[in-house]
Amino acid sequence: MQISPRSPRHDDAGAALGEPLPSPRPAPKFTGFRATGADEELMRLSRFFLPTLKEVPAEAKIASHQLMLRAGMIRQSSAGIYSWLPLGFRVLKKIEQIVREEQDATGFQEMLMPTIQPADLWRESGRYDDYGKEMLRITDRHNRDMLYGPTNEELITDIFRRSVHSYKDLPTLLYHIQWKFRDEVRPRFGIMRGREFLMKDSYSFDLDFESARRSYNKMFVAYLRTFARMGLKAIPMRADTGPIGGDLSHEFIVLADTGESEVFCDAALLEIDVLAETVDYEDDLEPLIERWTGPYAAVDDKHDPADFEARVPEDRRIKGRGIEVGQVFYFGSKYSKSMGASVAGANGEEVDVEMGSYGIGVSRLVGAIVEASHDDGGIIWPASVAPFDIGLLNLKAGDAACDKAAQDLYESLRIAGLDVLLDDTSERAGAKFATMDLIGLPKQVVIGPRGLKAGVVEIKDRATGKRFELSPEAALSYLTA
RNA sequence: CGGAGCGUGGCGCAGUCUGGUUAGCGCAUCACACUGGGGGUGUGGGGGUCGGUGGUUCGAAUCCACUCGCUCCGACCA
Numbered sequence: 001m002q003i004s005p006r007s008p009r010h011d012d013a014g015a016a017l018g019e020p021l022p023s024p025r026p027a028p029k030f031t032g033f034r035a036t037g038a039d040e041e042l043m044r045l046s047r048f049f050l051p052t053l054k055e056v057p058a059e060a061k062i063a064s065h066q067l068m069l070r071a072g073m074i075r076q077s078s079a080g081i082y083s084w085l086p087l088g089f090r091v092l093k094k095i096e097q098i099v100r101e102e103q104d105a106t107g108f109q110e111m112l113m114p115t116i117q118p119a120d121l122w123r124e125s126g127r128y129d130d131y132g133k134e135m136l137r138i139t140d141r142h143n144r145d146m147l148y149g150p151t152n153e154e155l156i157t158d159i160f161r162r163s164v165h166s167y168k169d170l171p172t173l174l175y176h177i178q179w180k181f182r183d184e185v186r187p188r189f190g191i192m193r194g195r196e197f198l199m200k201d202s203y204s205f206d207l208d209f210e211s212a213r214r215s216y217n218k219m220f221v222a223y224l225r226t227f228a229r230m231g232l233k234a235i236p237m238r239a240d241t242g243p244i245g246g247d248l249s250h251e252f253i254v255l256a257d258t259g260e261s262e263v264f265c266d267a268a269l270l271e272i273d274v275l276a277e278t279v280d281y282e283d284d285l286e287p288l289i290e291r292w293t294g295p296y297a298a299v300d301d302k303h304d305p306a307d308f309e310a311r312v313p314e315d316r317r318i319k320g321r322g323i324e325v326g327q328v329f330y331f332g333s334k335y336s337k338s339m340g341a342s343v344a345g346a347n348g349e350e351v352d353v354e355m356g357s358y359g360i361g362v363s364r365l366v367g368a369i370v371e372a373s374h375d376d377g378g379i380i381w382p383a384s385v386a387p388f389d390i391g392l393l394n395l396k397a398g399d400a401a402c403d404k405a406a407q408d409l410y411e412s413l414r415i416a417g418l419d420v421l422l423d424d425t426s427e428r429a430g431a432k433f434a435t436m437d438l439i440g441l442p443k444q445v446v447i448g449p450r451g452l453k454a455g456v457v458e459i460k461d462r463a464t465g466k467r468f469e470l471s472p473e474a475a476l477s478y479l480t481a
Numbered sequence: 482c483g484g485a486g487c488g489u490g491g492c493g494c495a496g497u498c499u500g501g502u503u504a505g506c507g508c509a510u511c512a513c514a515c516u517g518g519g520g521g522u523g524u525g526g527g528g529g530u531c532g533g534u535g536g537u538u539c540g541a542a543u544c545c546a547c548u549c550g551c552u553c554c555g556a557c558c559a
Contacts, residue, residue: 054508054520059552060493078549133482134558152530176541184558185482186519199559267521324559361559373518395518437519448518458518 004274040341043388045423046397049086049417052435062258064370065190067379071439073366080187080195083405085352088366088386092198095230095365096177098384099200102226106218106281108173113155115179119145121154136183148181153335153357156203161341167207168352170343173248175202177362185360192323192367200357207345209332212354216248216330217285219358223252223326224292225358228274231367231382234325235269237297246458248330251299256371259321261379264303267316323368326360379440380463387414388421390479393432395448399423405457406447408412409472416480445475459472 027318045359050072059076060066073088083137084092116138119295121129128135128147136148149155156174164172177200204215227234232254239251253263255270272292279288296311298304299322308317333352336342345351361368384388390413394406407424413420421441423432429448431453436444446458456469459478470478 051491053492056495057492058487061553169483180559184553186553186557188553193558197559201559245515318524327559346546373534393518428517428519430517430521432520434520440504446518466550 014068022191042355042417043421044337046425048421050435050439051085052147052438053195060190062192062371064192064258064367064373065439066188067370067374068367071229073365073377074191076190078396079383080184080193081192082194082196087387091366091369091385092363094385094387095369096198096362098198098229099226099360099362100177101201102222102229103175103202105225106173108175108204108218110176111174112176113149113152113159113170113178115149115181116146117149117155117298119147121158121339122147124284125154125335126158127154128385134182134184136181139170143427149178149181150182151199151357152176152178152201153203153355153358157228157335157339157341157355158457159386160203161339164205165343167343167345170205171211172205172209173218175200188398189258189260190362190367192371195362197361198363200360200362204335204356204358205341205353206355207343207351207353209354211355212330212332214285215359216328216356217289218281220250220289220326221279221281221285223277223328223360227252227254227325230365230366231383232325232372233270233368235263235265235297235322236293237263237265237299238293238302239327250293250328252326252328253297253299253322254325254368254372255318255320256323256368257321258371259323261322261324262300262303263298263318263320264300264308264320265297265318267294267318268295269297270318323364323371324361325365325368326358328356328358330354330356374440377434380436381440381442383442386442387419387439388441389418389443390420391423391436391439392420393423393429393436393446393448395429395432395442395446397426399449402447402449405452405472405480408455409445409447409476412476413479416476443479445479 015303025398053070053073056066060069068088071087072085073091074084077083082315092210103110119128119137120134122131131150138146138148139213139369140146150324160172164170165266166459177198179196180199181196182196184193187193191197202219202272203221204212206215206217222238234252234254236250237253239249251262255263271290274292277288279285296308298308326353333353335354336355342350342352369385370379373382381387392406392410392413394402396402403424404423410420410422425434427431427435433444440462442462446460448458451457451469455471457475458467458469458474459473460467
């Protein structure tokens with residue numbers, strides 16, 4: 001950090017006599033540490049771009065939208081289109097990575113398709129007209145019709161048909177994580193229902209229904225694991241197949257009061273610990289899925305009140321609202337037939353491949369998690385997706401003892417592999433606490449002159465609000481345990 | 482796409498109906514001082530030309546027309 005030239009109004013006789021210039025702010029600390037590399041960079045709140053808001057912007061109606069704006073995670077660019085600021089971006093990346101890991105575990109392979117697609121592909125499938133105004137249509141300089149992809153079935157099918165010609169290459173299992181655009185008439189709820197959104201979509205190509213079913217099941221299980229890892233209870237519900245078409249589909253719904261769909265389910269579903277199961281994706285997953293989909297669960301348009309009351313004891317009936325965070329479809333040869341995606345079977349006959357597609361709303365998940373996990377003070381991040389693991393508050397930046405204790409603990413936590421945000425600002429304690437609660441880091445460590453004098457720092461668990469004091473050494477082992 | 486509403490410093494709002502001093506308040510911001518463990522206090526300062534265009538008028542944030550943007554309810558949607 002450079003000492004900026006002093007502005008004239010700071011000049012005084014002392015400076016004129018050549019005495020050392022008083023720094024306009026406390027001397028920068030830890031600069032040597034920052035030089036050890038980007039990965040080791042000291043995340044100081046005084047340098048971190050975190051434009052928090054005390055007041056709620058008028059347009060934000062639901063908790064997640066309000067909190068994401070207030071916590072400096074996102075900013076609206078135009079209706080339903082948002083920029084991701086550093087804090088929000090970190091969460092988005094964490095979620096994306098969990099999605100990626102669980103996809104990779106199933107054997108689906110990651111790739112990347114473009115956002116802009118040629119209209120001709122969509123004319124082949126017939127969806128260029130079917131999709132209506134939700135599709136953002138673009139004309140390039142050569143007057144060719146293009147579009148900003150709302151989904152990628154046509155594109156992936158085109159890739160597939162041009163390269164795969166034999167049943168021996170099946171199944172072909174691919175996915176990508178890419179920005180999509182659907183020109184919603186009425187975007188709302190911030191990131192939860194924007195026009196531009198980040199989505200993971202997977203596509204499976206199989207020779208027959210049995211094999212397609214296995215691909216579907218892999219995604220089904222991977223989805224439940226993915227959401228569980230983010231601290232969400234996602235409930236699979238049989239769903240309509242909508243404009244994408246097909247005849248086997250499930251929606252994955254996260255219960256939240258501000259959800260868009262009304263849902264009915266058996267409380268037993270909430271007891272299932274998905275991550276407790278050891279999954280081998282080469283096994284037959286059908287029994288596992290049958291267990292997980294056994295209890296009653298339905299969105300309103302599939303709801304059958306009589307069946308609900310017959311199958312679910314009164315004390316276990318959950319009627320609430322939910323957010324759809326993912327959907328899986330099997331749609332057979334809908335696209336392979338219209339677009340000519342066929343392979344030579346074992347007997348030399350041409351077979352239209354059986355397809356499925358599977359989406360997860362990655363950016364929507366950020367909102368869904370906030371919706372499911374917050375309190376009056378702000379966001380409460382599940383540890384797996386938190387933008388930082390720990391917020392380290394130096395209550396008296398500039399005080400030698402506090403600075404040193406904060407730096408030492410910061411370095412030790414970093415060496416232990418934790419992401420730490422150090423609040424080195426000169427805000428008052430109350431403001432610091434409020435900001436930390438707002439941005440919702442799972443653990444807070446408070447270092448202040450009062451505690452240090454007694455040889456302790458304070459640790460606060462954001463979720464429970466529980467606070468306790470430990471020596472710095474004990475705090476380190478507690479946090480790194 | 483049907484219905485409703487709103488655009489005034491970075492954010493939240495008042496002022497508009499009933500045109501008329503220099504457009505106001507809270508928060509944020511900057512400086513200084515006091516303060517210092519849950520968004521503290523005081524003093525002083527900076528920042529807007531009222532979404533845009535055109536019109537009416539001696540005079541427009543205020544009235545009229547057009548236009549752009551945003552929001553809400555409904556239908557629709559990962």
